[in-house]
Amino acid sequence: MIMARRQYPIGIQTFEKIRVEDMLYIDKTEYVYRMTHSDYPYVFLSRPRRFGKSLLVSTLQSYFEGRKDLFEGLAIEALEGEWTEYPVLHFSLAGGKHMAKDQLVRYLLFILKDNERRFGIESDLPDPNVRLLNLIRSVCEKTGRQAVVLIDEYDAPLLDVVHESENLSALRDIMRNFYSPLKDCEKMLRFVFITGITKFSQLSIFSELNNVANISMDEPYAGVCGITKEELVTQMSDDIKQLAGSLCLSPQATLERLTANYDGYHFTWPSPDVFNPFSLLTCLSKGKLGMYWFATGTPTYLVNMMRRFGVLPSQLGSVRAKAASFDAATETMTSLIPLLYQSGYLTIKDYDEETDVYTLDFPNKEIEVGLFDSLLPGYLDTAIDAGRVVVADMSVMLKRGRLGEALELLGKFLDTVPYCDNTNYEGHYQQMFYIIFALLTGYSIQVEVHTPKGRVDVVIETADTVYVIELKFNKSAQEALTQINSHRYAEAFAMKGKRIVKAGVNFVVNGRETALDWIVE
Structure with missing residues (x-):
C-alpha cells in the first residue's frame, strides 16, 4: 500500500498557513507557553539561518492574537485557559540587507507604516525611533491592552557589513536608535521577542535593556527551533519509511544517513540532537540526500x-x-x-x-562539505566546476586504495587551472590540497599533524588505510618522501591496525604553469 505523502512547509514561515492547509507541523507550542509565562518580558533567541526562527515568531503572533482555532490538538491547548488577545507589532528586518544608511531608514519607515496600517494609525513622523514610540502608544490607547513586539532577524542589516568597520558603525547606530524606545515603553508592553543569528552588544536591545533574557543557550529551550531526533522518530516515522523506499535502504539505514548529513546541532549541553529543519524537510520532499542548506545562500x-x-x-x-x-x-x-x-x-x-x-x-x-566547497573558488578561480568533478573522481580512486591514480587526476587538473596572483607559496597549495581532500566524503583529513618526530603536512584516513603525505613547493617529491621516512612519521599511526601508504608530493610552479610531482610508497 502506497502512503499518501504529506505536504512539507519548506520555506513557509506562516503558522496560520501551515495549520489551515494541514501541512506537517512539529509541535513547538509548549515552548511558546513557557516563554510567554516566564519571568522575562523581553526574550532574545539566536539560531542559524533557515532554522525555524521566523515560524516561531509567526506562531507567537497567532498565539497573542488569540487564534485558539489554529492551536487545536497542540500542546498549548491544554496549557492555556485565557487566550487573551493583544495587539501584535511584527517587524521583520530580513528585507533590510545590502542597504546604505538612507535606504535602511526608508525601509524602517516602510515596515512601521505597514504595522500602522493594520491598526488604522496615520503618521508621517520622519524618525523611525519616534515613530515606533508613537505606534506602541497609539495601539495601546486604541485597544486598551498592552502591545506585543516581535522582531525577526534583527541583525540582518548588519551581517553583510560586519567586516567593514565604517559601514557597520553607521548602520548599527541607525538600528540602535530604532530599538531604543523599547526600554521606555516597558509599561505598555506585554512581551517582546527578538530573533537573530548573531549577537551585537552595542545595540540598545543588549546595552540598554537590562531585563532582556538571552535564552539561546538555556537548556529548557535547546529544542525550540529545528527538529529533534526524538521528534523525527516519533512524529515522522512514516516519512522516514517513504524516504527509505526512495533510497532503497532500510528505515534504520536511512535514519543513519539523515543523522550523518543533517543532525548534530547542540545549542547547550546537555542537549537533544537537533536536525537542520530546512535540509531535513527538503530531503524528505525530494526523496534524496543533498546539500540543501548551502544551496539557499553562500556564506x-x-x-x-x-x-x-x-x-x-x-x-x-x-x-x-x-x-x-x-x-x-x-x-x-x-x-x-x-x-x-x-x-x-x-x-x-x-x-x-x-x-x-x-x-x-x-x-x-552537510555543513563540513558545504563550507569547504564554498571556499574552493578562492583556490581554483574559474576552474571550480571542473575541480568538483575531479574531487568526485578522486574519491572513487581513494575508495579503491589507489592514491597514485588520485594524484595523477589532480596533477592533470592543475595543468588546466588558470594562474592566480598570490599563489607562489607553499601554504596556498597546502590549503588547496586540504580543501580538495576535505570534500572527499567518507574520509578524515588532518593537516600539520603532530607526531613525536615532527609535524606531518597531511594525514588522510579511510576505513582501512592511513595516507601520510608530505608537501613540498618547487623542490622534489623524493625530498618529501625522504622526510617522511627519516622522521618516521608513519610510526605514529601503526597502532591503528590499518595499511599505511606514504606519499611525497611536490608542487612545481614555473612562471604561470603549475604541475604536480609525486612518489607513493
Whole structure:
C-alpha cells in the first residue's frame, strides 16, 4: 500500500498557513507557553539561518492574537485557559540587507507604516525611533491592552557589513536608535521577542535593556527551533519509511544517513540532537540526500571575516573554548569562533564541567562539505566546476586504495587551472590540497599533524588505510618522501591496525604553469 505523502512547509514561515492547509507541523507550542509565562518580558533567541526562527515568531503572533482555532490538538491547548488577545507589532528586518544608511531608514519607515496600517494609525513622523514610540502608544490607547513586539532577524542589516568597520558603525547606530524606545515603553508592553543569528552588544536591545533574557543557550529551550531526533522518530516515522523506499535502504539505514548529513546541532549541553529543519524537510520532499542548506545562500560574510582574521581552511573544525569565547558579541570578537558558532558552522559537541570548557566542531557532513566547497573558488578561480568533478573522481580512486591514480587526476587538473596572483607559496597549495581532500566524503583529513618526530603536512584516513603525505613547493617529491621516512612519521599511526601508504608530493610552479610531482610508497 502506497502512503499518501504529506505536504512539507519548506520555506513557509506562516503558522496560520501551515495549520489551515494541514501541512506537517512539529509541535513547538509548549515552548511558546513557557516563554510567554516566564519571568522575562523581553526574550532574545539566536539560531542559524533557515532554522525555524521566523515560524516561531509567526506562531507567537497567532498565539497573542488569540487564534485558539489554529492551536487545536497542540500542546498549548491544554496549557492555556485565557487566550487573551493583544495587539501584535511584527517587524521583520530580513528585507533590510545590502542597504546604505538612507535606504535602511526608508525601509524602517516602510515596515512601521505597514504595522500602522493594520491598526488604522496615520503618521508621517520622519524618525523611525519616534515613530515606533508613537505606534506602541497609539495601539495601546486604541485597544486598551498592552502591545506585543516581535522582531525577526534583527541583525540582518548588519551581517553583510560586519567586516567593514565604517559601514557597520553607521548602520548599527541607525538600528540602535530604532530599538531604543523599547526600554521606555516597558509599561505598555506585554512581551517582546527578538530573533537573530548573531549577537551585537552595542545595540540598545543588549546595552540598554537590562531585563532582556538571552535564552539561546538555556537548556529548557535547546529544542525550540529545528527538529529533534526524538521528534523525527516519533512524529515522522512514516516519512522516514517513504524516504527509505526512495533510497532503497532500510528505515534504520536511512535514519543513519539523515543523522550523518543533517543532525548534530547542540545549542547547550546537555542537549537533544537537533536536525537542520530546512535540509531535513527538503530531503524528505525530494526523496534524496543533498546539500540543501548551502544551496539557499553562500556564506559571503563568513568568507570575508575569514580573510579579516587570517583564518585558513585547515584551521576550521574542532576547537575547545569557554562559553564567553563563542557566545561573544560579533563586532567585538577577537576570533572567528563566535561567528562560526552563531551562524551554525560549528556547534557544541561536548562539555567538560570541571574546566567549564566546550568542544565545538562541524555539526554534520552537510555543513563540513558545504563550507569547504564554498571556499574552493578562492583556490581554483574559474576552474571550480571542473575541480568538483575531479574531487568526485578522486574519491572513487581513494575508495579503491589507489592514491597514485588520485594524484595523477589532480596533477592533470592543475595543468588546466588558470594562474592566480598570490599563489607562489607553499601554504596556498597546502590549503588547496586540504580543501580538495576535505570534500572527499567518507574520509578524515588532518593537516600539520603532530607526531613525536615532527609535524606531518597531511594525514588522510579511510576505513582501512592511513595516507601520510608530505608537501613540498618547487623542490622534489623524493625530498618529501625522504622526510617522511627519516622522521618516521608513519610510526605514529601503526597502532591503528590499518595499511599505511606514504606519499611525497611536490608542487612545481614555473612562471604561470603549475604541475604536480609525486612518489607513493
